[in-house]
Amino acid sequence: xxxxxxxxxxxxxxxxxxxxxxxxxxxxxxxxxxxxxxxxxxxxxxxxxxxxxxxxxxxxxxxxxxxxxxxxxxxxxxxxxxxxxxxxxxxxxxxxxxxxxxxxxxxxxxxxxxxxxxxxxxxxxxxxxxxxxxxxxxxxxxxxxxxxxxxxxxxxxxxxxxxxxxxxxxxxxxxxxxxxxxxxxxxxxxxxxxxxxxxxxxxxxxxxxxxxxxxxxxxxxxxxxx
Numbered sequence: 001x002x003x004x005x006x007x008x009x010x011x012x013x014x015x016x017x018x019x020x021x022x023x024x025x026x027x028x029x030x031x032x033x034x035x036x037x038x039x040x041x042x043x044x045x046x047x048x049x050x051x052x053x054x055x056x057x058x059x060x061x062x063x064x065x066x067x068x069x070x071x072x073x074x075x076x077x078x079x080x081x082x083x084x085x086x087x088x089x090x091x092x093x094x095x096x097x098x099x100x101x102x103x104x105x106x107x108x109x110x111x112x113x114x115x116x117x118x119x120x121x122x123x124x125x126x127x128x129x130x131x132x133x134x135x136x137x138x139x140x141x142x143x144x145x146x147x148x149x150x151x152x153x154x155x156x157x158x159x160x161x162x163x164x165x166x167x168x169x170x171x172x173x174x175x176x177x178x179x180x181x182x183x184x185x186x187x188x189x190x191x192x193x194x195x196x197x198x199x200x201x202x203x204x205x206x207x208x209x210x211x212x213x214x215x216x217x218x219x220x221x222x223x224x225x226x
Contacts, residue, residue: 001044015095017212032208032216053207054150061170062187097214102222104211110220111153111205114138117217122207124225125151130164130175132156133223140203143174145186154188154200 004024011021011028018031027039034046052059059066071079081087089105098104107122116136125131126149131142139156146167156162161178173183173191182193188200214220 001041001046015212015215016093017216030216032206032212048204050202050204052150052152055145055147058145058147058150058170058186093209093211095211095215097211100222102210104209106210108208108210108213109142109151109153109205110208110213110217111135111140111203112217113203117220118223119210119213119217119220120205120223121225122151124223128225130162131223131225132162135203141175141200142205143186145174146170146172150186151205152186152188153203153205155203156200 006022006024008020008022008029010018012019014030014037020029020031021027021039022029022041025040027036027041027044029036029046034048036042036044089107091105093104096104102121108119109122109125111118111120114136118133118135120131120133120142125142126144128142129144129148133140133142139158141154141156141162142151143154143162143164144151146169157177157179159179162175162184163178165173165176165183167174167186171185174186175184176182176193177184177190177195180194182190182195184190184195184200188202190196190198
């Protein structure tokens with residue numbers, strides 16, 4: 001940032017969202033946005049590096065030679081348990097945005113793109129397997145992998161409908177389009193048909209609790225399954 005290489009540490013929790021402080025300037029930064037909220041660099045925003053929350057099997061199938069961060073053996077007893085997310089969903093929140101059937105700890109897929117923000121209930125997307133919707137005025141596709149857990153979001157071509165194809169493995173097609181009958185895989189690329197070789201534009205999404213997403217995206221809309 002501005003020529004400085006910053007070193008970050010956990011500084012605390014702000015509205016139950018991670019807060020970090022850099023050693024070099026003492027600036028405080030918000031987790032969800034990467035924005036500096038206090039200190040010499042206040043108002044600056046860290047550059048975003050794309051990441052995904054995928055089931056390991058899906059990631060491994062796509063990146064056969066990928067590496068995995070190992071546990072630090074001396075500290076394994078301090079790591080959170082594997083059911084951490086289930087236990088957290090039962091914990092109270094300091095903010096209350098429960099509304100219209102949404103509870104504060106409901107897990108959402110949050111998309112901030114095209115000048116708009118929209119929240120998609122994670123369980124509804126997994127149940128639907130493929131959802132065509134919009135963020136702002138732009139059409140998007142949310143598609144679930146064969147593992148019934150991993151989800152990606154793509155910018156959809158205008159006027160083209162996509163339909164679910166039951167995938168047998170991580171690399172098999174998961175949808176077919178109405179325009180050419182081409183089949184597309186979970187990476188958003190056509191693997192068969194007239195569109196073979198073309199890929200859809202990926203749209204970044206994050207998994208977040210409803211209360212946290214709503215607090216930092218006050219103008220968000222919410223997807224409602226029909």
